[in-house]
Amino acid sequence: MDRATFVDDLYKLASFLSGSISETITMLPSKLLACVIGVLAAQASSKAPDNVLDSIDPLIGTINGGHVFPGATLPFGMAKAGPDTDGDNQGGFDSASTLVTGFSHMHDSGTGGGASMGNFPIFPQGNCPDDNITNCKFSVNDRSIGWKKDSIRARAGYFALSLDNSIFAEMTVTNHSALYRFTYPETPKETLPLNPLILVDTIDLSRSRATATLTIDPETGRTTGRGHYSPSFGTGRYTLYFCTDVKGASIRDIGTFQEAKPELSETEARVVGRANSGGTFVRFNTPEKDNQILVRVGLSFISVEKACANAENENPDFDFEATVATAEAEWKKKLDVVSIKTGGVDRDFEVMFWSGIYRTMISPQDYTDENPLWESDEPYYDSFYCIWDSFRTIHPLLTILDPHSQTLIVRSLIDIYRHTGYLPDCRMTFCKGYTQGGSNADSLLVDSFVKGLTDGIDWVTGYQALLKDARVQPPNWLLEGRGGIQFWNSLGYIPIDGRDSLGTGLYSRSVSRSVEYAYNDFCIAQVSKARGHKEDYETFSKSAENWQNLFKENQTSAINGVDTGFVGFMQPRLLDGSWAYQDPIRCSPLLEPHSCYLNADGGESYEGSLWLYTFYVPQDMASLVKTLGGPKKFTSRLDFLHESGLHDMGNEPAFLPVYQYHYAGRPGLSAHRAHAYIPSQFNHSLGGIPGNDDGGAMGSFIAFAMLGLYPVAGQDVYLITPPFFEEVSILNSATGKVATIRNVNFDPKYEAIYIQSAKLNGKPWHRNWLGHDFFRDGGVLELRLGRKESKWGTREKDLPPSMSTGGFF
Ligand SMILES: *[C@@H]1O[C@H](CO)[C@@H](O)[C@H](O)[C@H]1NC(C)=O
Numbered sequence: 045m046d047r048a049t050f051v052d053d054l055y056k057l058a059s060f061l062s063g064s065i066s067e068t069i070t071m072l073p074s075k076l077l078a079c080v081i082g083v084l085a086a087q088a089s090s091k092a093p094d095n096v097l098d099s100i101d102p103l104i105g106t107i108n109g110g111h112v113f114p115g116a117t118l119p120f121g122m123a124k125a126g127p128d129t130d131g132d133n134q135g136g137f138d139s140a141s142t143l144v145t146g147f148s149h150m151h152d153s154g155t156g157g158g159a160s161m162g163n164f165p166i167f168p169q170g171n172c173p174d175d176n177i178t179n180c181k182f183s184v185n186d187r188s189i190g191w192k193k194d195s196i197r198a199r200a201g202y203f204a205l206s207l208d209n210s211i212f213a214e215m216t217v218t219n220h221s222a223l224y225r226f227t228y229p230e231t232p233k234e235t236l237p238l239n240p241l242i243l244v245d246t247i248d249l250s251r252s253r254a255t256a257t258l259t260i261d262p263e264t265g266r267t268t269g270r271g272h273y274s275p276s277f278g279t280g281r282y283t284l285y286f287c288t289d290v291k292g293a294s295i296r297d298i299g300t301f302q303e304a305k306p307e308l309s310e311t312e313a314r315v316v317g318r319a320n321s322g323g324t325f326v327r328f329n330t331p332e333k334d335n336q337i338l339v340r341v342g343l344s345f346i347s348v349e350k351a352c353a354n355a356e357n358e359n360p361d362f363d364f365e366a367t368v369a370t371a372e373a374e375w376k377k378k379l380d381v382v383s384i385k386t387g388g389v390d391r392d393f394e395v396m397f398w399s400g401i402y403r404t405m406i407s408p409q410d411y412t413d414e415n416p417l418w419e420s421d422e423p424y425y426d427s428f429y430c431i432w433d434s435f436r437t438i439h440p441l442l443t444i445l446d447p448h449s450q451t452l453i454v455r456s457l458i459d460i461y462r463h464t465g466y467l468p469d470c471r472m473t474f475c476k477g478y479t480q481g482g483s484n485a486d487s488l489l490v491d492s493f494v495k496g497l498t499d500g501i502d503w504v505t506g507y508q509a510l511l512k513d514a515r516v517q518p519p520n521w522l523l524e525g526r527g528g529i530q531f532w533n534s535l536g537y538i539p540i541d542g543r544d545s546l547g548t549g550l551y552s553r554s555v556s557r558s559v560e561y562a563y564n565d566f567c568i569a570q571v572s573k574a575r576g577h578k579e580d581y582e583t584f585s586k587s588a589e590n591w592q593n594l595f596k597e598n599q600t601s602a603i604n605g606v607d608t609g610f611v612g613f614m615q616p617r618l619l620d621g622s623w624a625y626q627d628p629i630r631c632s633p634l635l636e637p638h639s640c641y642l643n644a645d646g647g648e649s650y651e652g653s654l655w656l657y658t659f660y661v662p663q664d665m666a667s668l669v670k671t672l673g674g675p676k677k678f679t680s681r682l683d684f685l686h687e688s689g690l691h692d693m694g695n696e697p698a699f700l701p702v703y704q705y706h707y708a709g710r711p712g713l714s715a716h717r718a719h720a721y722i723p724s725q726f727n728h729s730l731g732g733i734p735g736n737d738d739g740g741a742m743g744s745f746i747a748f749a750m751l752g753l754y755p756v757a758g759q760d761v762y763l764i765t766p767p768f769f770e771e772v773s774i775l776n777s778a779t780g781k782v783a784t785i786r787n788v789n790f791d792p793k794y795e796a797i798y799i800q801s802a803k804l805n806g807k808p809w810h811r812n813w814l815g816h817d818f819f820r821d822g823g824v825l826e827l828r829l830g831r832k833e834s835k836w837g838t839r840e841k842d843l844p845p846s847m848s849t850g851g852f853f
C-alpha cells in the first residue's frame with residue numbers, strides 16, 4: 045500500500061463512519077451476527093439451489109436469430125440431440141418453425157454462419173398406409189411434419205415434443221451418443237397392429253454432404269455409416285461416423301431409400317450428391333411395451349467401430365431415465381459452484397441468469413480422443429465459433445466457474461497451434477473457420493495467462509503461438525493469423541488500399557482489424573513482460589498504441605444531416621498516409637446495418653460502426669478519454685452511443701461500452717446501462733437475445749452483468765457494478781476458495797443500483813475494479829447501495845489501469 049492510498053483510506057473510512065453512524069447503531073446485534081455467520085457460511089461452501097435446473101430455459105434465443113440449440117447436451121458434450129426444423133435452423137430447432145424434418149445428434153449453438161451439422165437425422169413414423177412400404181414417407185420434403193406448440197419440454201439434458209402424427213419424441217445424451225425414445229399413440233383395435241418405421245437419412249442441415257455409405261444389419265437393425273460434409277463457416281471437409289441401435293421391438297423388415305423411393309431388404313445404401321435424401325430404414329413388429337421404441341446413436345470422427353463403442357460404453361442399457369438423471373447430475377455439478385440469494389427479485393431474473401450460464405457451457409465441444417487429424421496426449425476442443433465472439437465473456441466466465449475446463453481449452457488451442465501452425469480464430473468440425481477481426485485467440489490465451497491458469501499449460505509454446513500471430517503472415521489470413529503485417533510494422537495501421545503478395549485474405553475491415561491488432565499486441569506485451577522478453581515487450585507495447593494512427597481528429601459525424609456535435613473518430617487511411625472516409629454511423633442500426641460482414645465490400649469496420657470502434661481501446665482508456673475531450677465529453681459521447689439508436693447489443697463489440705463509464709469515473713452509469721439492457725434486450729423470452737448467441741456469448745454477458753463483475757477480457761481487470769441479486773457467491777473449484785459479492789440496502793426493484801461505498805474483506809475499497817485474485821483467493825466484496833450516484837470509484841486513482849497511466853506492467 046503506498047502512502048497516498050493509506051491516507052486516503054483513512055479519510056474515506058472516517059467520512060464513511062460519520063456518514064453512516066446512525067445506520068450502524070440501529071442495526072440489531074442479531075442482524076450483525078447473521079452477517080458474520082453469513083460470511084462464514086459463504087467461506088465454507090457455495091451451492092446452487094437443489095432445483096436450479098428448473099431455472100434453466102434452453103428455449104431462450106430460439107427465435108429472432110438467437111440460433112440457440114435447445115436440445116439435449118452435456119456440458120461441452122459432443123453429442124447434441126434435438127429436433128431439426130424448417131426456418132432459422134442454425135441450431136437445429138427454430139421455435140417459430142412449423143415443420144420437423146428429423147432428429148439429429150450433432151449441433152452448434154447460436155452461430156451466425158450456415159446451419160451446423162445435423163447429420164444422419166432419424167425420423168419416426170407409424171404404420172405405412174395399407175401396410176405398403178411405398179406409402180411411408182422418406183425424403184425430407186415428403187416426411188416433414190408439424191409439431192405441437194404446447195408439447196415442448198426442454199431441460200438441461202432432456203428435450204421432448206409431440207409431432208402432429210401423435211408420436212411423442214424424447215431425447216437425451218451422453219458425451220458421444222444420443223438416446224431417443226419414441227412413444228407411438230395407441231392404435232385402435234380394429235386397425236392393423238402397430239408396425240412403426242424409423243429411417244436414418246444421410247443429409248445434414250445445410251445439405252453439404254458429398255458422399256455417404258450406410259450399412260444395415262437385417263437381424264439386429266444396427267445401422268452404421270459414414271458421410272463427408274462441409275463445415276458451416278469455414279473451408280475443407282470432415283467425415284462423421286455413426287452407429288444406430290434400436291430396442292423395444294423385433295425387426296419386421298429393413299431397406300434403403302433414395303429421395304422418396306424405398307426398396308426393401310437391401311443391406312447397404314450408398315448415397316452421392318449434396319441435396320439428396322437417402323439412407324436406410326427399419327420396420328418393426330409391434331413394440332413389446334408401452335408402444336415405445338428406443339434408438340441409440342453412437343458418434344465418432346474416427347471410425348464406425350469407435351462410434352459403436354462410444355454408444356456401448358457410455359449407454360450400455362438404453363436406460364432412458366438413468367441417462368437423463370446422469371445428464372442432470374452433470375449440469376448440477378457445473379452449476380453448484382454458484383450460489384445466489386435472490387433478495388426477492390422477480391423470478392425471471394433467476395431464469396435469465398442460470399440459462400445464461402448454461403448456454404456458456406454448451407460449447408466449445410470436447411472432442412478429446414475423437415481427433416482424426418493428429419496423435420496427441422493433449423485435450424482437443426472444437427466448435428470455437430468464433431473466438432472473435434467468445435474471447436470477451438465466454439472464456440472469462442469459464443475461467444471463474446470452471447477453471448479446469450478453461451485450462452483444457454487453452455491447452456487444446458496451443459495444441460492446435462502446434463499441429464496446424466496457427467491458433468484458430470474460428471474452428472468447427474476439425475476445419476478452419478473464417479477470421480473476423482484480429483487474432484483474438486491471443487486475447488483469449490492472455491486472459492487465462494494473466495489470471496494465473498497454469499495447470500499443464502505449456503506457456504512456452506503458447507508464447508510462440510502469440511508471436512507467430514503477430515509476426516508471420518499466413519498464406520490465407522482469412523483462416524488464421526493476421527493480414528497486412530508488413531504494413532502494420534511499417535505504417536502502424538492496416539491501410540485500406542494495402543495489398544501484398546505474402547498471402548491472400550479479405551481486404552476489408554481495415555479499421556476494426558487495426559484497433560483489434562493493437563489490442564492483441566497489448567495482450568502479448570503483458571506476457572512478454574511477465575516472462576522477461578524485454579525486446580518483445582518494447583515492440584508490442586509500442587504497437588499497442590497504433591490505434592492512434594487511425595484516429596482522425598477533425599472527423600465529424602452527422603445523423604440525417606444533423607451534426608452529432610462529436611468530433612474525432614476512427615477512420616480508414618491509405619497507404620500514402622492520407623485519409624479515406626467511411627461514415628462513422630455506417631454499419632450501425634441507423635445506416636446500412638447489415639453491410640459489414642465478411643463480404644468483399646463489407647466496409648472498414650466489422651459488425652459495428654466506426655462510432656462503436658472508436659471506443660475500442662481497452663488497453664488505454666485513459667488516453668482515449670483524454671483524446672475524446674476528457675471525462676465529461678467522453679461520458680456524453682458514450683451516452684449518445686447508447687441513446688441515439690446507434691448501439692446494437694446484438695453483436696459482441698457492443699458489450700464493453702456498457703461498462704466503459706468506469707474509465708470516466710462514472711461507475712454508476714455502467715450499472716444504469718446494464719439495467720437498461722437487462723431485461724429490455726436480454727430476457728427470458730423465446731426471443732430474449734438481441735443477436736446470435738454465438739456459442740453462449742450473449743449468455744455469458746448476461747451472467748457477468750448479473751454477477752456484477754464485468755471482465756475486460758485480456759486483462760486482470762473486473763469492473764465493479766452491483767449484482768442483480770442480493771448476494772452471489774462463486775466457489776473456485778481449483779483453489780476451494782469462495783468469492784462473495786454482497787449488496788447492502790439491496791432493492792429488488794432495481795431503483796437503488798448505485799454503489800455508495802464498498803468494502804473488500806471488511807476494509808474500504810475505493811477502486812471501481814478488482815483483479816482475479818478475488819476469485820482465486822476468495823473474499824467478500826460488500827457494496828452499499830443507494831438511489832443516487834455517489835463519489836465512490838470516481839477519483840482518478842480509483843479507475844482501472846490504462847497503458848498511459850500505469851497499472852498493467
Ligand atoms: C404399394 O403401393 C404402390 C404405389 O401406391 C403400388 O404400386 C403397389 O402395387 C403397392 N403394393 C402392394 C403389394 O399393394
Ligand SMILES: *[C@@H]1O[C@H](CO)[C@@H](O)[C@H](O)[C@H]1NC(C)=O
Binds near residue numbers: 118
Ligand atoms: C463427459 O466427459 C467429461 C469430460 O471428459 C467427463 O468429465 C464426464 O464425466 C463425462 N460424462 C459422462 C456422463 O460420461
Ligand SMILES: *[C@@H]1O[C@H](CO)[C@@H](O)[C@H](O)[C@H]1NC(C)=O
Binds near residue numbers: 597598599
Ligand atoms: C482535417 O485534418 C486533415 C489532416 O489530418 C486535413 O488534411 C483536413 O484539411 C482537415 N479538414 C478540415 C475540414 O479541417
Ligand SMILES: *[C@@H]1O[C@H](CO)[C@@H](O)[C@H](O)[C@H]1NC(C)=O
Binds near residue numbers: 723727731732
Ligand atoms: C426481450 O428481448 C428481446 C430481444 O432483445 C426484445 O426484442 C424484447 O423487446 C424483450 N422483451 C421485453 C419484455 O423487454
